[in-house]
Amino acid sequence: MEKDKKLSPKTSFEDALEELEDVANKLEGGELGLDDSIKEFEKGIKLARYCQQKLEEAERKIEILQKGADGEVKPGRVAVKPDTGEIENEEDLQGSLI
Amino acid sequence: MEYEVKPRFYTVAEINGLIKSEVENNPYLSSVWIKGEVYNLTYHSSGHIYFTLKDDSASISAVFFKYANKNLKFKLEDGMKVLVFGGITVFEKRGSYQFNVLQARPEGAGELQKRIEQLKKKLSEEGLFDQSRKKELPFLPARLGIVTSPTGAAVRDIIKVALRRYSNIEIIIAPAKVQGEDAAATIAAAIKELNRPQWNIDVIIAGRGGGSFEDLMPFNEEVVIRAFAGSRVPIISAVGHQIDHPLSDDAADAAAPTPSAAAELAIPVKSDLANEIEYLKTRMLNSLSNNYMNYKTALKNLVSKKIFRDPYEILNSRQMLLADAESRIVNQMKHRVSSEREKLLRVPDIYRLQKKFLGQKKHDFELLTQNLNNLSPLNIMSRGYSIVLDRNRSVIKSVEKISQGDSVEIRFSDGSAAAVVNSVKKEN
Numbered sequence: 283m284e285k286d287k288k289l290s291p292k293t294s295f296e297d298a299l300e301e302l303e304d305v306a307n308k309l310e311g312g313e314l315g316l317d318d319s320i321k322e323f324e325k326g327i328k329l330a331r332y333c334q335q336k337l338e339e340a341e342r343k344i345e346i347l348q349k350g351a352d353g354e355v356k357p358g359r360v361a362v363k364p365d366t367g368e369i370e371n372e373e374d375l376q377g378s379l380i
Numbered sequence: 381m382e383y384e385v386k387p388r389f390y391t392v393a394e395i396n397g398l399i400k401s402e403v404e405n406n407p408y409l410s411s412v413w414i415k416g417e418v419y420n421l422t423y424h425s426s427g428h429i430y431f432t433l434k435d436d437s438a439s440i441s442a443v444f445f446k447y448a449n450k451n452l453k454f455k456l457e458d459g460m461k462v463l464v465f466g467g468i469t470v471f472e473k474r475g476s477y478q479f480n481v482l483q484a485r486p487e488g489a490g491e492l493q494k495r496i497e498q499l500k501k502k503l504s505e506e507g508l509f510d511q512s513r514k515k516e517l518p519f520l521p522a523r524l525g526i527v528t529s530p531t532g533a534a535v536r537d538i539i540k541v542a543l544r545r546y547s548n549i550e551i552i553i554a555p556a557k558v559q560g561e562d563a564a565a566t567i568a569a570a571i572k573e574l575n576r577p578q579w580n581i582d583v584i585i586a587g588r589g590g591g592s593f594e595d596l597m598p599f600n601e602e603v604v605i606r607a608f609a610g611s612r613v614p615i616i617s618a619v620g621h622q623i624d625h626p627l628s629d630d631a632a633d634a635a636a637p638t639p640s641a642a643a644e645l646a647i648p649v650k651s652d653l654a655n656e657i658e659y660l661k662t663r664m665l666n667s668l669s670n671n672y673m674n675y676k677t678a679l680k681n682l683v684s685k686k687i688f689r690d691p692y693e694i695l696n697s698r699q700m701l702l703a704d705a706e707s708r709i710v711n712q713m714k715h716r717v718s719s720e721r722e723k724l725l726r727v728p729d730i731y732r733l734q735k736k737f738l739g740q741k742k743h744d745f746e747l748l749t750q751n752l753n754n755l756s757p758l759n760i761m762s763r764g765y766s767i768v769l770d771r772n773r774s775v776i777k778s779v780e781k782i783s784q785g786d787s788v789e790i791r792f793s794d795g796s797a798a799a800v801v802n803s804v805k806k807e808n
Contacts, residue, residue, distance in 0.1 A: 296519035299656070306660045309667040312674075319671045326664045333657050337650060340522040342548040344539065346530060346555060347573060355573055357552060367540030375530045378557050378566035379573055 289328065295336040302329040344369075348376050355379060396472035403468050403477065410467035414440075414479065415487060418460045429456060433464065433479060441478035442466075448482045460592050461487040486593045496600045500627055503602070508609040509630040515614040517634055517646060520653070521582030523550045524646060525574040525613065527567060530555045533589040534618070534639035541643035546650045552579055557598075558588035564601035571607040571615065584611060585642045586628070587618030599626035608632050618642030761793035779806050 289298065305326035309319055345357035346369070361370040369375070390398075403409050416433035423429055427446030432439050442464065444452075456462070465483040470476070503509065524542060528534045530553055542549050554570035557563040567586065574581050586608065587599070598604055599619045608615055608631035617632035618639040629635035636642035687694055753759050761767065768776045769789040776782055784804055790797045 294519065295653075299519075299653075299660075302657070302660050306663040306667070309664050309671070312667070312671065314671065316671060316675045319668055323664055323668045327661070330657050330661045330664075334654070336520065337653055337657075338548065340546075340548050340550050342543075342550070344551045344553070346553040347570075347579075348555075357579075360553075362539055362543075364543045365540070367536035367538070367543070369530060369535065369539075372531045376555055377529065377531070378555050378562075378570065380562075380566055380569050 289332050293332070295333055298329050298333050298336070302326055302333060305329065346375060347379060349379050392475070393472060396470065396475050399475075400470035400472050403470050411465070412467065413463055413465050415463055416440075416461070418456050418462055419458055421456055421458050429481075431456065433462075441476075442481050443478055444481040444484065449484075452484060454486060454593060455590075456484065457592055463487050488594070492593065492597065492600075496627065499600070499602055499605070500630070503605055503609075503627070503631070508605065513609065515633045517614050517616070518582045520648060521549075521646060523552060523579070523581050525579065525581035525584040526551060526553045527556050527570040527574065527584060527586035528553075528588055528639070529558045532558060534558075534587055537589070537638070537640040538585055538618075538643045541640050542647045545644070545647045548650075549647060552581060556586075559591060559595045559598065563598035564604045567598055568603045568607035571604075571611055575610075575612050581613050583646045584613050584615040585618050585636075585639065585646055586615060586632075587636075587639050587642060588620065589639060590621040596620050596626050599628040604628060605631045616642045616646055758793050761791070766793075767791040779804060 305322050308314065309322055309326070314322060344360055344362050346360050347355050348358050349355050360375075362368065363370070414433060416435050419432045419434055419439070421429070421431040427449075429444040429449050431442050431444070433442045434440070444456075444464075448466075462484050463486075464479065464481045466479055466481040468477050469480045471478075500509075507513070526535060526538055528538070535553060539551060542551060552574065554574045556566040556570040558567065571584065571586055573579070574584050588596070596619055599617070605627050608617060608628050611633075614633045616634045616636055617626070617628040618636045618641070619626050619628060621638060625635075634645055636645050682688070757767070767790070768782075769791060770776050770781070771787060773789070776788065782788070782801055782804055784801050786801045788799055788801060790799055
């Protein structure tokens with residue numbers, strides 16, 4: 283069996299999902315002994331958990347970059363109506379960074 | 381001299397007919413290009429387009445019939461500067477005229493198109509549009525960057541679609557002007573800003589909603605194209621409508637026909653991914669339990685074998701084998717012993733022969749012993765001989781070894797006597 287790649291926070295969702303699919307295929311191949319299939323299964327569950335965690339990793343927020351008086355660009359949180367995508371108080375926003 | 385000239389009176393219809401004939405037969409007025417701005421635009425349900433063409437000091441009604449406008453490559457808009465080709469039509473009934481448009485193009489389009497083509501050739505030669513430069517879009521972006529006007533329709537469409545597909549996405553908007561003189565510079569600056577590592581952006585959508593050819597021009601400007609091509613972060617060009625194809629589409633890593641489509645391209649549907657993970661988990665669980673069941677069945681089959689059901693069975697059968705072997709060995713041994721015994725019985729009576737031989741030897745031995753006895757000095761002495769020993773107990777074999785007065789010992793077969801020599805007499 284090849285050496286398992288260790289899951290690290292740098293592993294991409296895509297890679298983990300692909301590996302999860304490999305594990306499922308391997309298990310379905312039916313060529314594994316009981317011990318190995320339990321090992322694979324555990325690995326698969328770890329991958330699935332990692333993927334699910336990755337899905338939740340991002341925090342819903344919408345920010346708009348604005349240039350301060352000192353010329354520095356800073357993000358500012360804005361409220362958005364999710365059904366229309368409309369930014370509230372959009373008239374207060376700078377139209378560009380220059 | 382005065383002549384009374386009787387005036388010729390025309391009817392209104394005659395005049396209008398005359399004008400119509402004059403105008404519509406005039407080669408200049410029947411096929412002419414007019415430059416102006418579009419106003420009071422009406423797209424009629426019949427497919428005909430009505431508008432007023434005007435400039436600073438005058439206006440003229442225009443009609444663009446369906447048969448003529450069906451090949452129009454752009455959408456007319458109020459205020460749009462256009463070049464229209466066609467002829468003047470006169471309505472005799474109302475004494476009015478209008479311009480019958482046969483062809484229209486945005487004013488300056490020819491010049492701009494030429495500039496765009498030249499820029500495209502130049503940047504293409506630099507390799508800015510090479511396929512090999514294109515980066516793959518991330519599968520699951522956590523932070524989406526948007527470059528567009530914060531007040532336009534595009535930003536709303538992108539946010540709406542992105543949130544619908546992935547409710548916990550992070551969005552950073554870098555505002556830019558998307559039309560007008562300084563639009564290109566602000567777009568380029570916003571793209572560069574989002575490329576700064578501190579914003580940690582996974583994918584950028586840069587674009588704007590539909591507009592006139594001129595409105596989309598910033599996305600054909602060199603500074604913007606270079607910003608697209610130079611973006612370290614994968615970038616999607618999302619400009620205008622389906623029919624628009626600015627150079628930013630060629631320079632971006634991916635091109636979307638509209639801002640909404642760009643959001644769909646950039647952001648996966650979260651529930652699809654979650655379902656995919658659940659599906660894979662179910663598949664794993666099913667195959668594991670299948671696998672387990674297979675082994676369990678195999679184990680059950682094994683356990684149900686006679687040997688495990690009745691473990692004494694194997695002992696019994698082994699015992700039988702053992703008993704059989706034992707009796708075979710015993711029988712064989714018995715047989716062997718009896719046959720050997722028979723063989724022995726058939727052999728001449730060694731024992732008897734041996735006894736006879738021993739008797740013979742004993743007899744010989746007795747004879748020899750007898751002879752030896754006869755030869756023994758004691759035996760000889762028993763017949764009357766005796767031995768004289770000197771003081772040193774040495775046998776005196778000659779008279780010369782003895783002198784008168786010597787003490788000697790006389791040995792007999794059954795004892796000894798001490799004597800003193802009285803006299804010595806030598807013979808011969």
